[in-house]
Amino acid sequence: MRTDIRERFGIEHPIFGFTPSEEVAAAISRAGGLGVLGCVRFNDPDELDRALHWMDEHTDGKPYGVDVVMPATVPTEGTQVDLDALIPAGHRDFVARTLTELGVPPLPEDEQSGAGVLGWLHSVARSHVEVALKHPIALIANALGSPPPDVIAAAHQAGVPVAALAGTASHAQRHVDNGVDIVVAQGYEAGGHTGEIASMVLLPEVVDAVGDRAPVLAAGGIGTGRQIAAALALGADGVWMGSTWLTAAEYTLGGNGSATQKALLAAGSSDTTRTRIYTGKPARLLKTRWTEAWTSPDAPAPLPMPLQNILVSEAHDRISRSGNPEVVSMPVGQIVGRMNRVRPVAEIFEDLLGELDATVRRLSSDR
Amino acid sequence: MRTDIRERFGIEHPIFGFTPSEEVAAAISRAGGLGVLGCVRFNDPDELDRALHWMDEHTDGKPYGVDVVMPATVPTEGTQVDLDALIPAGHRDFVARTLTELGVPPLPEDEQSGAGVLGWLHSVARSHVEVALKHPIALIANALGSPPPDVIAAAHQAGVPVAALAGTASHAQRHVDNGVDIVVAQGYEAGGHTGEIASMVLLPEVVDAVGDRAPVLAAGGIGTGRQIAAALALGADGVWMGSTWLTAAEYTLGGNGSATQKALLAAGSSDTTRTRIYTGKPARLLKTRWTEAWTSPDAPAPLPMPLQNILVSEAHDRISRSGNPEVVSMPVGQIVGRMNRVRPVAEIFEDLLGELDATVRRLSSDR
Structure with missing residues (x-):
């Protein structure tokens, strides 16, 4: 039997929110989810360090995570x-x-112009991990699959679980074989890097493939409580939402409006x-x-x-x-x-959770 | 409040099964779903008539439907x-x-070689409708959107509801405006003609767009009870499954094995x-x-x-x-x-329904 993902992370709701904005990430954690700060835009490790210090001060002691971008194969450096x-x-x-x-x-x-997003480079992503592990983070996620073994080892030594995105069941199995603790099954409909299999098909495939070895979060197409209920029905332990927060009131990267x-x-x-x-x-x-x-x-x-x-x-x-x-x-x-x-994160959470509860009640009474 | 789709069609389970095989379609109806026979392969109306006579004799008085292929714009004739x-x-x-x-x-x-699939022609699809309306059919579905107004009128005069496939919310709205009674929201993951929006996103969009004006069936990516539960969570009134039956034991088009x-x-x-x-x-x-x-x-x-x-x-x-x-x-x-x-339709139904019930029970107990 899997541990409930909420219990495992000490969060109130099984909602993981990925965002490049520390204001949004902190608001997600404060709302009872797990805010996951995307690091790829931080070319300078000191800048990331400052952002994480800010997170430490604005999350009311609630857990948060970070997301790095390490391709499975080392790209041109x-x-x-x-x-x-x-x-x-x-x-x-x-x-x-x-x-x-x-x-x-x-x-x-x-x-x-800036230097481009050097966070795609292994060396820069590694510096993100080093900086992040000096903060009380609850999760390191990798947007491009399993991180290298020494990165997984370093995270585990610090007691930090590692999540990896997967677009197929075989990728998910490989991640777990590599020591990844949590699989984010990302469907075709998702924003950013994504595969060809839609969430409706992908999710139960990934859940069945990893079995009790790792919890699975559903990514792709989730922005309402009905969609969270559907993801849970498909066997996910929780959801991983990214796009929704781009129109959160707290999202001010690029300026308001x-x-x-x-x-x-x-x-x-x-x-x-x-x-x-x-x-x-x-x-x-x-x-x-x-x-x-x-x-x-x-x-x-x-x-x-x-x-x-x-x-x-x-x-x-x-x-x-x-x-x-x-x-x-x-x-x-x-x-x-x-x-x-444009709505505050807390209001988005309220809607998601209200609709999730109503959906589960509706399903139960229909059967 | 919508009428329960099961009540509306006099079926036991909200599962519509599309198949070009009359043996499979009849087995679906006998199992408590609604078998929908695809007509496009019947170039000769008499051949379709014989197939429907066979259906009449092998469905134990349970309802069944037919599926024709009429493009929204009349193609080259x-x-x-x-x-x-x-x-x-x-x-x-x-x-x-x-x-x-x-x-x-x-x-x-x-x-x-045969004549190709002339069922794509309006004239042939119309002859399918004419033949089908002489049988006690419970549904005419059109795989390519709203049928022409006179076809909808003829079906309604015979007391037969009309279903149309939709790949976007605006198509679904247009169908209902045209008099279509049931919308089949078909996601990217579906087999056959399909759009680009995945079921997870498409379904609630279509459900919200048509509101109480028409029930919505979920098509695309459905082959397990968890997926049926997910479709219902997303707001669908039932599911429309097609691919699954291609490996049913009763499917012998092209020969066994x-x-x-x-x-x-x-x-x-x-x-x-x-x-x-x-x-x-x-x-x-x-x-x-x-x-x-x-x-x-x-x-x-x-x-x-x-x-x-x-x-x-x-x-x-x-x-x-x-x-x-x-x-x-x-x-x-x-x-x-x-x-x-390869499994008999009855066994597929048993698995679908068992997993659907287990999924709804799991969701209720988790919350």
């Missing part, structure tokens, strides 16, 4: 300059031309696309004029991770600054069709 | 000769070359692909060397409905006769990963 040299000129030309066509202005002369948030609020469930243009691996993004440009006949094939993200990182900066909702570049799941209002 | 003339020679060459490469033998000299059934039994949930090569519209098929051939750089783009099906109909005959599981051409959903044993 190197300095920014090394990696830049691997990007073909034709790709750079396409990005420059596309941004011009989309009316995205260049950066102001006094601003430099940012172009991205405007675009997300307006989008329907058909307005996403699964593409390799964000990182080099298939990831679901909001469908915009930017993603559509990459489907044109003259668009180059996306580069492998981490080169693709470096290629588009200045474009992402320019797009963010342009303030145009029609061209944003943002990972989000099909549940974006439900994200129609 | 014409005689076989007219339509043949619209198929480019390059497409025929590609099919001939591919079959040779896959080692699929030609038809025996004394056999002619056919190459197709062997291929289905061996396939996992990753072994399907959504492609336009079967009919001209996106449909999920078993991934085989035949479907992969159409993804090669020299493969032509599939033709519009109904031309694509006419193009490949002789190929389908040849593939069926070849007896090679590696090259079959078969619509099936991602649930194929669960179809690992």
Whole structure:
């Protein structure tokens, strides 16, 4: 018999909330879920350290976790300059031309683009783990599968369980074989990196494949209490939600009422696309004029991770600054069709839990 | 308040089973579900009439339905000769070359290929409706959306409710506006014609969009009692299952132990692909060397409905006769990963219902 996931983590509700915003992550933990802070945007370990100190002070002693991005196979490493040299000129030309066509202005002369998201590099992801283990974290999750054995060992030595995302039952089994403690079964409908099997089929497959060896969290398509009930019906021990928090009131990355948030609020469930243009691996993004440009006949094939993200990182900066909702570049799941209002995390939780309870009551009385 | 779908149809369980086999359809109705016979394979109305007479005699007075295929927009009509003339020679060459490469033998000299699936034609689908309305059918479903207004009117005059498949909430609303009585919300994971939104997201969207105006059946990804429970949690009034019956013991189309059934039994949930090569519209098929051939750089783009099906109909005959599981051409959903044993319909029902009850009990006791 599995331990109840709530008991295992000392949380009130079986809701894990992944978000790049420390304000949102802390609010999720305070609301009785487990806030999981995405680390990939922190190129500087000290910056992550400051964010986690802030989390320590704003979670009222409730548990929280972190999410790093370590590809299962070590990607090309190197300095920014090394990696830049691997990007073909034709790709750079396409990005420059596309941004011009989309009316995205260049950066102001006094601003430099950032270094891209170096969190995709193993070395940077490792520094995230090192920093995080100095804080009282309750979970380390890896968005791209099993972390390397020494990272799992270091986490376990610190008493921290490790979670890994899986898009197939065989990936899930491999993670557990590798020592991963919690499997996040991520369906086709999910935002960000995702596979081809939809949650309805994937979840019971993963649950049956790992058996009592690990609890399973359902990721992909979850934004209402009915969907949480469905995930639990399919055998999940809890849910892993990401997209929903992008329109939480506490989410202020990119500024309040940012172009991205405007675009997300307006989008329907058909307005996403699964593409390799964000990182080099298939990831679901909001469908915009930017993603559509990459489907044109003259668009180059996306580069492998981490080169693709470096290629588009200045474009992402320019797009963010342009303030145009029609061209944003943002990972989000099909549940974006439900994200129609900016609401505080506590209110989102209240709705989720109320609908979950009502759904379970309805099912019981129907049978 | 909606009427319980079981009460409305006089069935014991909220399980609608779509199948091209009258033996399977009758077994589903006898097991307490609603068997729905797919008519598209009956090019000759008299043949359908005989099948429905057989159904009348083998359903123990239990209700059953039929499924026709009427595209929302009237496709190219014409005689076989007219339509043949619209198929480019390059497409025929590609099919001939591919079959040779896959080692699929030609038809025996004394056999002619059939006429293709003319059921895609409005005129043929209309004759299906006419024939079916002479039998005591409980439902007419249309696999491609709202039937034409006069078909809906004829069904209603005969007291027969009309169901239509929908892949988006707006399609579902349009169907109900058109007079459709029951919406089948078909998710991305489903076999055959399917959209891009996965069931987890699609179902509550459709349920909320149609409100109390029509019951909603969940299609796509359903093959276990946990999945039925999940569909009900998401707000569906019942489920619409198709793939599962392809490995029922009563399914003998293509012969017992056919190459197709062997291929289905061996396939996992990753072994399907959504492609336009079967009919001209996106449909999920078993991934085989035949479907992969159409993804090669020299493969032509599939033709519009109904031309694509006419193009490949002789190929389908040849593939069926070849007896090679590696090259079959078969619509099936991602649930194929669960179809690992040939079992009688009654046993499948027993498992579905037992697991459904256990799931609802587990959910109630967990909360």
